[in-house]
Amino acid sequence: MSAPDLVLATSDVVIGLATGIPVAVLAAGAVVLGRLRRRAVVTPEAPTLEAPTTPEAPTTPEAPTLEAPTLEAPTLEAPTLEAPTLEAPTLEAPTFRGRLGKARGLLAGYVSAVRARGSVDAATWDDLEEALIRADVGVQATDAILEDLRGRVRSGEIGGPDALLAALKSDLVTTLSSGARSIGAPERSGPDSPVDVWLFVGVNGVGKTTTVGKIAHRLRGEGRKVLLAAGDTFRAAAGEQLAQWAERTGADVVRGNEGGDPSAVVFDAVQRGSARGFDVVLADTAGRLHNKANLVEELKKIRRVADRPPGTVAEVLLVLDATTGQNGLAQAKVFTEAVDVTGVVLTKLDGTAKGGIVVAIQRSLGLPVVLVGLGEGPGDLVDFDAEAFVDALF
Numbered sequence: 001m002s003a004p005d006l007v008l009a010t011s012d013v014v015i016g017l018a019t020g021i022p023v024a025v026l027a028a029g030a031v032v033l034g035r036l037r038r039r040a041v042v043t044p045e046a047p048t049l050e051a052p053t054t055p056e057a058p059t060t061p062e063a064p065t066l067e068a069p070t071l072e073a074p075t076l077e078a079p080t081l082e083a084p085t086l087e088a089p090t091l092e093a094p095t096f097r098g099r100l101g102k103a104r105g106l107l108a109g110y111v112s113a114v115r116a117r118g119s120v121d122a123a124t125w126d127d128l129e130e131a132l133i134r135a136d137v138g139v140q141a142t143d144a145i146l147e148d149l150r151g152r153v154r155s156g157e158i159g160g161p162d163a164l165l166a167a168l169k170s171d172l173v174t175t176l177s178s179g180a181r182s183i184g185a186p187e188r189s190g191p192d193s194p195v196d197v198w199l200f201v202g203v204n205g206v207g208k209t210t211t212v213g214k215i216a217h218r219l220r221g222e223g224r225k226v227l228l229a230a231g232d233t234f235r236a237a238a239g240e241q242l243a244q245w246a247e248r249t250g251a252d253v254v255r256g257n258e259g260g261d262p263s264a265v266v267f268d269a270v271q272r273g274s275a276r277g278f279d280v281v282l283a284d285t286a287g288r289l290h291n292k293a294n295l296v297e298e299l300k301k302i303r304r305v306a307d308r309p310p311g312t313v314a315e316v317l318l319v320l321d322a323t324t325g326q327n328g329l330a331q332a333k334v335f336t337e338a339v340d341v342t343g344v345v346l347t348k349l350d351g352t353a354k355g356g357i358v359v360a361i362q363r364s365l366g367l368p369v370v371l372v373g374l375g376e377g378p379g380d381l382v383d384f385d386a387e388a389f390v391d392a393l394f
Helices: 005-019 023-039 101-117 122-134 141-155 159-175 208-221 235-247 262-273 289-306 324-337 357-365 386-393
Strands: 194-201 226-230 251-254 279-282 311-321 343-347 368-373 381-383
Touching: 101 122, 101 159, 101 386, 122 141, 122 159, 122 226, 141 159, 141 357, 159 357, 159 386, 194 208, 194 262, 194 289, 194 324, 208 226, 208 235, 208 279, 208 311, 208 343, 208 368, 208 381, 226 235, 226 262, 235 251, 251 262, 262 279, 262 289, 262 311, 289 311, 289 324, 311 324, 324 357, 343 357
Parallel strands: 194 279, 194 311, 226 251, 226 279, 311 343, 343 368
Antiparallel strands: 368 381
């Protein structure tokens, strides 16, 4: 028995004597308890070995912060470039002198030849006759004009080529000024007053529908309230063309069915114009000259319808193409048979026209030329000026 067990046994004997428990029992318990105590002896903990601390890497010394000097970029102000002001080109009003260059060129050679002679002789009269006929004045009008001048030369009233040319120009101005007038300025005085109707007549292709549109442009510029009547129902494009002019000029338009009754279209336009306070109705018409009899009757009917209240026919304008020459005179005679023409509108005078047709119309029919077309623009339809016209030719 080990020394600890002996100590325990001795103490157990003492305890047994004191408590009355048998010594053998105490001894056996002591032995067991001793064994348990020895097993319960705590194994000493192994010393904790701390892992060696990894030496810190030497701190890299921070590079001194070098502040870059603040360099202000020089302010470069871009030079102020003002955009050039582009003004819209000013469109000069068309003039006779500016637009009749071709006709003037035709007469220039004859005029120069007359002046170069220094005296009035037979060749002078031949040159003047040829010049006037080639300028579309016509044979009858030319004969009448020159016969008058011959008498004045014989009487001594006119002496020399320059005086003869001046007298010719003066006679032409006088002829063209006879009966000259301007087209009216329509304006209704009240809701019960009749609405003015302007009829436009002429053969197809002379610029009749375009003339209606240009006059609408002119009257709209004067503050008039304009209604267009597409009375040419037999030409497929006429109604559409007039509708385009209405849109461009701010006018209204009345159209009918293709191939329908033209007078019915004009009637509807007059009724609408009166009811809605329009100042004027501009009525286009057909120009099928190949069917002369029917055309004449159709125009007469349109005239009657347009002249009934609440409408009144204020103008009947015959539109002629100046480039057709003497054919224009023949056309004028046809239309004057159908309606009372109040004036002539001469188109395309700036083209290949020779210009003298205006003299033939005035002398043969007594119809004043009231408007002439000097270009394609809406503003190129101008009042006829006899003096400016003759001056431009010479």
